[in-house]
Amino acid sequence: MSSSRVVFKTTAFERPLVTVDVVIFTVMAEQLCVLLVRRPESDGEPYPARWALPGGFVDVDRDASLLACAERKLRDKTGVAAPYLEQLGSWGDAKRDPRGWSSTHAYFALIPQPEAVDASATTTTEWVPCDQAARRRLAFDHNTILSTAIERLRSKVEYTSLPAFLLPEPFTLPQLQRVYEVVLGRPLDKSAFRKRMLDAAYLEEVGMVTGDHGRAAMGYRLRERDQATVFPRTFKSGE
Amino acid sequence: MSSSRVVFKTTAFERPLVTVDVVIFTVMAEQLCVLLVRRPESDGEPYPARWALPGGFVDVDRDASLLACAERKLRDKTGVAAPYLEQLGSWGDAKRDPRGWSSTHAYFALIPQPEAVDASATTTTEWVPCDQAARRRLAFDHNTILSTAIERLRSKVEYTSLPAFLLPEPFTLPQLQRVYEVVLGRPLDKSAFRKRMLDAAYLEEVGMVTGDHGRAAMGYRLRERDQATVFPRTFKSGE
DNA sequence: AAAATAGTGTCTTTGAGACAGTATGAC
DNA sequence: GTCATACTGTCTCAAAGACACTATTTT
Numbered sequence: 001m002s003s004s005r006v007v008f009k010t011t012a013f014e015r016p017l018v019t020v021d022v023v024i025f026t027v028m029a030e031q032l033c034v035l036l037v038r039r040p041e042s043d044g045e046p047y048p049a050r051w052a053l054p055g056g057f058v059d060v061d062r063d064a065s066l067l068a069c070a071e072r073k074l075r076d077k078t079g080v081a082a083p084y085l086e087q088l089g090s091w092g093d094a095k096r097d098p099r100g101w102s103s104t105h106a107y108f109a110l111i112p113q114p115e116a117v118d119a120s121a122t123t124t125t126e127w128v129p130c131d132q133a134a135r136r137r138l139a140f141d142h143n144t145i146l147s148t149a150i151e152r153l154r155s156k157v158e159y160t161s162l163p164a165f166l167l168p169e170p171f172t173l174p175q176l177q178r179v180y181e182v183v184l185g186r187p188l189d190k191s192a193f194r195k196r197m198l199d200a201a202y203l204e205e206v207g208m209v210t211g212d213h214g215r216a217a218m219g220y221r222l223r224e225r226d227q228a229t230v231f232p233r234t235f236k237s238g239e
Numbered sequence: 240m241s242s243s244r245v246v247f248k249t250t251a252f253e254r255p256l257v258t259v260d261v262v263i264f265t266v267m268a269e270q271l272c273v274l275l276v277r278r279p280e281s282d283g284e285p286y287p288a289r290w291a292l293p294g295g296f297v298d299v300d301r302d303a304s305l306l307a308c309a310e311r312k313l314r315d316k317t318g319v320a321a322p323y324l325e326q327l328g329s330w331g332d333a334k335r336d337p338r339g340w341s342s343t344h345a346y347f348a349l350i351p352q353p354e355a356v357d358a359s360a361t362t363t364t365e366w367v368p369c370d371q372a373a374r375r376r377l378a379f380d381h382n383t384i385l386s387t388a389i390e391r392l393r394s395k396v397e398y399t400s401l402p403a404f405l406l407p408e409p410f411t412l413p414q415l416q417r418v419y420e421v422v423l424g425r426p427l428d429k430s431a432f433r434k435r436m437l438d439a440a441y442l443e444e445v446g447m448v449t450g451d452h453g454r455a456a457m458g459y460r461l462r463e464r465d466q467a468t469v470f471p472r473t474f475k476s477g478e
Numbered sequence: 479a480a481a482a483t484a485g486t487g488t489c490t491t492t493g494a495g496a497c498a499g500t501a502t503g504a505c
Numbered sequence: 506g507t508c509a510t511a512c513t514g515t516c517t518c519a520a521a522g523a524c525a526c527t528a529t530t531t532t
Contacts, residue, residue: 014299092305093304174512214510433485
């Protein structure tokens, strides 16, 4: 039997550039932070020396899929392998990259505070409080992407368990509440908060944890590390 | 002054194929329907004669942006110019298109029932009830995209004004409620429904409309045609 | 008048926030 | 013991669902 290899027409269309960018969030010192990288200064590079979101071209030989590409970029910059990673959206037009018509697939990731704070000391990579990062003039349309990411995160935090992915396990309910408050920028009622978290049953007790002062607290970890839990209601935000 | 034209390095990376697909919803005969198109049978075309979502390659010469490209494809297939159009997500990997590594940007659109029902008679284009469409074997990964779109629509209908974009204006509250019920697949309480719609204040009275039988009803139109309204709560879905 | 549909009023239930109270650990 | 923090109980209030009622138009 002759193995018949089907030949498909290649298109006449000029192909746009395709990139993947990742907005990586963490909480450091009670602040929501985002990772920025400095663009190279070499000749022929757009936006030389400008701060940007980590990202770059899809490598059709190495990346099996867009998600794999995003995971690779995250791993390269932070060493984190299995974070919370969600697609944010895509942006594409003729002007956003001076090299030509380009489209980028943006993801956002949540990771616990990285142990090696080296990253924040490097000259090509920096953890920046996200409000401050949003005020810098970033490369490409990364200001738009970053704003969208912050907005999406803040909005989802109102009714999902997303902040749990910003903490190293095990964590206590008071710690988790503090992260919610940091991201939302307002205090929450302790009793209502605890009821919500426990009713949702997405946490697993994992033994008492003793803090610096005061009474010991129950430690928890996520039952499912690969998806967020959606609560039936939103936190009442002064409706 | 010599006009210095900056030359940017073109990348060594092989460029993936870039397409845009649009999931176009409408309500016909009390059913949520989606528009499918038949792929050409010509040689060298992938998935010949298979049903697919409307879409195709980004044309870097004609399309200023991804959104403009999606609008063009919608206009070409339906003649509708200013519908509700929202980004759904993107899918990209090495295998989804036999012609090579490809990524697609998917949008979903909501339009009022098209007057020309010609479209549903054509051999290359068909309005299909969406549950039925989801059961067909579509081209590429369009089953995944369609499922995601249906899921997203159903989920957003629980807490947004999206169904209003599926009706021609002016519409009455009972008509709007029927669309909600069609999309959600369950009945809603009339009183609670009306309270929600009117409290959200996203509708504008536009005069009485008389139906076939019974009492005349107030006609409404959207105050803002370019964005959906988000309600403070979700419709209680048998929590 | 009867039928059909539009629109309103009221009761009940639910669940979240407020806030004060109790428990348990470190010193 | 005191202090600091973890955790719980109870009251109140608001919003949504249930459902019965009234209103207006067509036949």
